[in-house]
Amino acid sequence: MLAGRLDVSSRSFSVEEVPEPQPGPGEVRVRVRAAGVCLSDLHLVEGSLTPLHLPGDVVTLGHEVAGEVESLGEGVTGWEPGQRVLLQAGEERGGAVHTRGVDYDGGWAELALATASTLVPIPDDLPFEQAAIIPDAVSTPWAAISATAGVRPAQAVGVWGVGGLGAHAVQLLRMAGAAPIVAVDPVAVARERALALGADVALDPSDEAFGDVVGRETRGAGLAVAFDFAGVPAVREQALATLSYRGRLVLVGLADAPLTVRDGTRFSYLRQQVLGHYGSEPQHVTELVALAARGRLDFSASVSDVLPLADAQTALDRLGSKEGSPVRLVLRP
Incomplete structure (x- = not known):
């Protein structure tokens, strides 16, 4: 599958073919339908932000992710293939917060793994592009x-x-x-x-x-x-x-x-x-999904453009130059 990968040691970024990930116990594999491009992603590539908990040197970027449940790992219940979800931007591991797309592989990919507890169901009438940017943006x-x-x-x-x-x-x-x-x-x-x-x-x-x-x-x-x-x-x-x-x-x-x-x-x-102030807690994401589901919030004006995953570098360049003063650029695998 295609994935946007960053080598933190050299700060080199590329969209390349990587093996499809397989869900382990407690994990869900998600078919990514939309992934936001954030200044934090640009800071990672440029070197002003460095992962604290990444076990190696290479990571798939992307902490704003929405898609559909594809398959379940051992012991996962309560989810079915085809369910529309967004992913929390991170989770607590070993007493520390780990950020998706920073400390472990994120959603600039065709498929992404997520701990089942970090999935949030989204309504059918909330477009993936708008749902993806709720975590963080x-x-x-x-x-x-x-x-x-x-x-x-x-x-x-x-x-x-x-x-x-x-x-x-x-x-x-x-x-x-x-x-x-x-x-x-x-x-x-x-x-x-x-x-x-x-x-x-x-x-x-x-x-x-x-x-x-x-x-x-x-x-x-x-x-x-x-x-x-x-x-x-x-x-x-x-x-x-x-x-x-x-x-x-x-x-x-x-x-x-x-x-x-x-x-x-x-x-x-x-x-x-x-x-x-930094980031948000899981309940803030679920509150926003509930508000959007009731029509209290509309994020249609927030999606400045949608680009294919293969053009992730172009999205980073546009964000860095502030071309068009975008609110959010979104990648679609």
């Missing part, structure tokens, strides 16, 4: 909003970076009742997208009137929560400056650079917080 901002930040209706929020995760954050914040929603992105297409998804205002971070607009939208109070989906130091400083009393800055975008709080006295006096 949608569940990460949902977990940041609902769990880490604990956003409540009518709270003023800001979203810095309206790309793959930030676009869904705007959509989910609108559903959760946050108001106003201030979206911030230097790219005009991204700002237009934010408004279409439910933002109340979309700003260029370099706009001279930036602070005045935020003040007007929040009636001078500032933002209760600011989400950084960009992972850029300048973004974090700007977001901190917009926070209200007891305001929270939630760091979702990853950055190795230090975080600077320029006025520590003011930060403490206003009882503000900086909260780190």
